[in-house]
Amino acid sequence: MEMSPGHFLLARLDDVARWAQSTSVWPLTMGLACCAIEMMTVTSPEYDIARLGSEVFRSSPRQADLMIVSGRVAQKMAPVVKRLYDQMADPKWVISMGACASSGGIFDNYAIVQGVDTIIPVDVYVPGCPPSPDGLLYAVNLIQQQIREGGRGGILARS
Amino acid sequence: MDSALAVLNAAPLWLVVTIKSALLLLVVVTTFAYAMLAERKVMGWMQLRPGPNRVGPWGLMQPASDAAKLILKEDLTPSTADPLIYKLAPFISLLTAFSVYAIIPFGAGSQGTWAIGNVDAGILFLMAISSLGVYGISLGGWASGSKYPLLGSVRATAQMISYELAMSLSFIGVLILAGTTSLDGIVSAQARLWFCIPQAVGFVIYVITAVAETNRTPFDLVEAETELVGGFHTEYSGLRFGSFFIAEYVNMLTVSCIATLLFLGGWNAPFGLTMVPGVLWFVAKVATFMFFYIWLRATLPRLRYDRLMAFGWKVLLPVATLNLIVTAVVVAVRG
Amino acid sequence: MNPYGPVAIYLCVALAAALLFTFLPGLLGRKKPNPHKMEAYECGVEPTSAVAGRFPIRFYLVAMLFVIFDVEAASFYPWAVQMHSLRVFGLVEMVVFVIVLAIGYAFVWKKGGFQWR
Amino acid sequence: MTLSATPLTPEIVSRDGNAMVLSMGPQHPSTHGVLQIMLEIDGETVVTAEPEIGYLHTGIEKTAENLFWSQAQTVIERMDYLAPESNGLCYVLGVEKLLGISDRIPPRAQQIRVLIAELTRIASHCVWLGTGGIDLGAISGFFYAFDLRENVLDLQEAAGGARMHPNYMRVGGVNGDLPSGFLPKLDDLLAKLPGRMRELRGLLQANPILQDRTIDVGILSAEEALQWSLTGPALRASGVAYDVRKAFPYSGYDRYEFDVPTRTEGDAYARFLVRLDEIDQSLRILKQVRKDLDTPGPVMIDDTKVAAPPKETIALSMEALIHHFKIVSEGFRVPPGDVYQSVEGPRGELGYYIVSDGGNRPFRVRTRPPSLYNLQALKGIAPGNLIADLVVMIGSLDPVFGEVDR
Amino acid sequence: MRKRLFNVGAILQGLSITFGFMFKKRPTIEYPSVKKQHAPRFHGLHELRRYGDAKERCIGCELCSSACPANAITVIGAENTPEDRKSPGERYAARYEIDELRCIFCGLCEEACPTDAIVLTPRFEMADYRRGSFIYSKDRLLVPPDAGVGAAPDDRPGGIPSDLGRVAEIKSTTDVEEGYSATHRGEILKTERRGLAG
Amino acid sequence: MIENALPVAIGNYVGLSAVLFFIGLTGVLIRRNPLVMLMSIELMFNAANLLFLAFARAWVHNAGHIFAFLVITVAAAEAAIGLAIVVAVFRDAPFVDVDEVRLLKG
Amino acid sequence: MPSTQTPPIAGLAIDPPSLRPPIDDAVIERVEPAGLHARLEELAAGGFTMLLDLGAVDYPQREPRYDVVYHLLKLPATAATVAEAGTPVRMRVLCGVPGERPQLPSATGIWKSADWAEREIYDLFGIVFEGHPDLRRIQMPGDWEGHPLRKDYPLRGPAREKAPRPPFALKSNVQAGTPPTGRTLEALQEQIARVREEGASP
Amino acid sequence: MIAFWVLSVVLIASAVWTITAQKPVYSVVGLLANFAALAILYLTLSAEFLAVIQLIVYSGAILVLFVFVIALLSSGVAPFAAGPNRMPKAALPAVALVCVALGFVVFAVTRGEVAIPPPPAGSTSALGPVGTADVFGSVGDFGKALFTTYLLPFEVTALILMVAVVGVVLLSGTAPAKAPTRRRAAGVRRELREAVVRDGEDRR
Ligand code: SF4
Ligand code: SF4
């Protein structure tokens, strides 16, 4: 494909932007259930998500890039999760961590939302109950990969 | 090299100064970035983990990527906020944080001090400018139109002004000894004895207030994530939030510089080790002070708000006053 | 050159830099507003009420006391610088000054002005 | 009358001139999950605190009614997710009582149960210690504690196959003997633990700021503690030495020597100390169990009515195959009746009231959630304190919302 | 009580402890480059086994499906035909699907299987971008023909092999280090990365 | 380098000071918000200070500085007391309007 | 396509507590609703300082339909050592509640901790506790309909129970639009191609 | 020279902004700019120390107090934040008069028609460039004057400040904040909660 120099420059800039966004994914401090403990564990010495530049857990959705829905989303909690997602500043990503968040898991019942993707868009699903912390690290890797290779983000409006 | 100097000499003064200023700002911002990285790494080491190490070699590109990310982040203004003040607040914070470096000398050469402006009332200007730093926080929290930021900013303002008092009092001891308000003069007054020895009490007070003024653990009640979510900057996103962040770290750097200048002998070499250039000594002292900051953060829990205020007013203020009276007595008696 | 000349230039540069830092994101960040995003944050629930409520008097008090004691601190500066020449005279002066203020300080203490709960 | 927010605001404000209503949680870094507390604050002082729970209501009890007895254990473990195996143990003990096989559990299985339960307690207290430290702003403690927890979880993973919900306890014993290489690893942990505890105590327990933040915060007298049905460390910190392991021993706990640490102050610091001491006591128990574990033996009851025969036998005997099919495809039946069984979980008395109607699924599993009752006491102790103290109080009560909300 | 705050000694002790930790060995596993070796019993991604002679172990008995508390397994058995014997027994699984997103990795299926056909391996890297890609059907669960373990039973009733309980201990028939080809995700990503991301 | 004369004629300073003073005065007159009124008063104080300093500079005499300092001190005290009154009076009032204050009107 | 799940074996016991085997877990007492409050007060005064637990069970085929179960613990506040605590007495008080307009007096006046437990029973079973200071739903959102732990409440809730389930992949909840089965490499690639054409959707 | 005119424009503009701004906070920002400009103006007048004090006391303390009071008192609630801005009718002529007088004064003074009184005898110190040690307007110079010639006013400031402290404390009436009792009326709690807990129906 032909590219004008300007376009080329823009594309490179876009690459840089994507690199920056992918290496500085700050998660939102939001724990829901058991998975949240494993989410905390990724910061622990053994796994240390800091290595990937993501240890800056922000409690305010305004400053976070990544929402890790870690655990079961109850019907009562669903509006809260949605609101928090809405309140995050763009660009933002979502990891649905664990069976419960992704599909309801074993709790196919009245109380649990059957998959958080019914209320907010999910970028990466992590199966497991709970996923091991390295499984979550893998998911963070996938998010990074996605940002770098064409997901939301960058400077060219692509969404 | 020579030709470069020649060009410099030929250039009009204002241009030289502008270039110098820009360079200095660049240095300050870079130092901030790596101070932050250093904090993350040192904290990591103290916590049994390596810290950022995958973004660039040894994680050295981490600050760059964080900054670029923050720039590209959506910039939000909540509808409850007062848009003008909301946008002004981080600007004020940043401006005051940067401004201080106009008068901070980093070393002395044959042609005088290495500073943008070597002002006679240097230390007073430090105080004046840093006393403006509180606006960013108080206005920012208020303008967000949200409860957590409001609470955070009220706390922050109260804390910062309380400790500012003790901080200025701790300077006065140094002033008495040095007899001048120029930073240059204060450093030269320490050629033989660093003021952290005769002014030990003042130094301790200064360290405490410095930590409190920059809202760091154990005085980080302003941000106190676990109590007030994000404190005054809860509603800020992107680089506006980043500005507060930068301001905080630049302030950290500033107080480290001040500690070095006022109490640790500035660029004076210890033990007569003069073969190492003074600037390096200066940098080393600042770095040590910064390390101490990080170390504290890795170790200590946070004080409770009422304790903090009571400590500032009931302990630090009288002790600082006493300290300077005692200093004055000594000076008056011994001359 | 007047030493404040470079300072002024530096301040202008700093001003420009600060402007750049704080107003750049407004240009570069993409905006995608939605109604919830514009709401004030309150831990994920609807804002419970407009930001309202008054703060207890001790918060005001601290600011007011600060103003007063800050003036006190400000008047220490010239004194400190002149201490070497003023000697005992200056000392006495200042002790008087401090004692007068200490009365006020003690009064506040006694009235519980430094009591935060 | 339901009042909507906008018109009410002035009323709330004017009630005594200076109130602000603030929602702390459900997403708040220090509510340890999804607790919401509606606060009426006066500056920084809490006037009224109204906890609102249910943000994690999972319908576990209902789901359990729809699963086989053995399958139900998987959901039950997910209640107190910091101590899954305490849940599992309690449930299993209850079902065994209903089945009338309590006496026939092999001793080695019981030892392993005690081992896993105590490991779980340590892991759980590590999480509490870490997050409690974070609440107070002492971040490093979090990492040291989680490093310790990681070692415990490695053991759990080796034995049960999963880090958090291994489903290792089984009706009739445990699921498989300890794997090879487990005991040396356990020894490593036992060797590492005292040193790490010393460091943690040095860093946290001795820290004057931490003491200042916790001492005299959230005081509950013994009477109050009983009124609020506090159990576990929270009750023992108020001076009542009630420990299910001593009062109603199970799984052979009466064979081990350990103390029940108590304190009388009843404040957050006392709860903190009691938990730390409990880790030490767990270590003591672990050392004793470790000695027993050298003797091999069966770990599962030999009763094809409740436990599928070992897989190796399936290939050999038709009968075993049929039992296997029956147990797997329709589960086992439990005679009708009801039973209350409790164990000492890390948070207190964890109990199950189990009702069976004779079918292959539980008719009702009612949990006695220690966190729910412990957390409820917050209503009593929160008012009049600072927000910062509230954070400490929540931390010191150590609620787990999987269990509070179930 | 306030005196407590001035206990400088304790603060110094705390400082020395954190300082000391700087020089301890760090237990960190550098994840993407080094992978944690999970315990053999670890409940990770499922795998459907074959015998050494490449016949499928699964006999389509649906026990795993009924043991599964999360209803994550769907098995539809079919009769083997003499021309095309998929498994040694009479029946085989015509369709075998696991919804890995539903699955809670409890291991009950593995325990239920009378032929050790379904096992949980220590693979933990299962995350993916689309919900649909978590329905693991036979083509992704079944190990490659050359990865079979154990000798197939000849005439045992129902095709129950004699190596029960032992092959389940071998938790990974495909090499862990070799990139999880069982999921096919690697290849797809390699060719189609940009498309997958939303 | 050393400028012994004022940068501009002293009259300009007087004028500027007067303008500032009257702006402050106008503020006090037209605003009913006590905070803004107090701020306007501060403006007036500052106008006075400017004059002090301008004359001090013109005459190279210290007294102006001393008096400006005293003015600042008084202004600080005034602000603290003034705001204390505002807070005391208006803490419980829904509106801030000095006309609404019966207390002051007797 | 029939489910492969084996149907449950329903138990036959209508009133399991009456059939219980001799298990020594607590002193059991059955009380009529009318006498409940008095009895509880008596017990509390008699040393049962702690309300260990308060739960309910629904026996749909029995009358009275609900059992509210109080577990009490006799534990002196002065039990400062394990020896003093000894083996406390555990007591179970069962109280049948009729299915029509189930009501009971509240125990919040006796033990503070009954507060949330009673709210929970109200929420999940619909049993009203008279005299409770603040009887609201606690686990479910305030506008929830029905009482989930009643036996006649479907596991998945009334709304979802009626919704049609996808024909194949019975057990998964894959949303419509993804191919139901046979997720081969080709199918995935096909899907990817489609997605790219449509321009990535969220 | 240039500085003076630029600064006067800034000064007047910010002063006008201060008294006309809609919200008190805007006034504060205006005043902040005003004070900063004034400080620079002081510098051009060789009043180094006063410039610093201007920043420290006015900008750093008094204005912070204003911000604080606004933040605490109004907390962003509309009526307080904006404040009534009515101009009493009676004040109109006064304002007009003031404007006329103002115009006259400015006109007269800039034309030099008002006689500037001559300097009193005896200046204090040398006049160096601002920012060099111990010259007119520097800290040292100021200190010397304040602590010798003008000692009395200095000690009087202490008195003023002391009185202010006492006044502030008395006005604030700081009865030590009583910890609210644990038992507040259940009614309050209930009302609070009903208002606060999300309820679908009443919301619009
Ligand atoms: S997926 Fe498992 S571990 Fe995660 S929240 Fe659900 S039940 Fe807990
Ligand atoms: S591991 Fe458990 S949940 Fe997963 S498929 Fe097997 S039985 Fe079902």
Ligand code: SF4
């Ligand atoms: S239990 Fe084993 S043999 Fe039976 S269908 Fe499942 S995998 Fe196949």
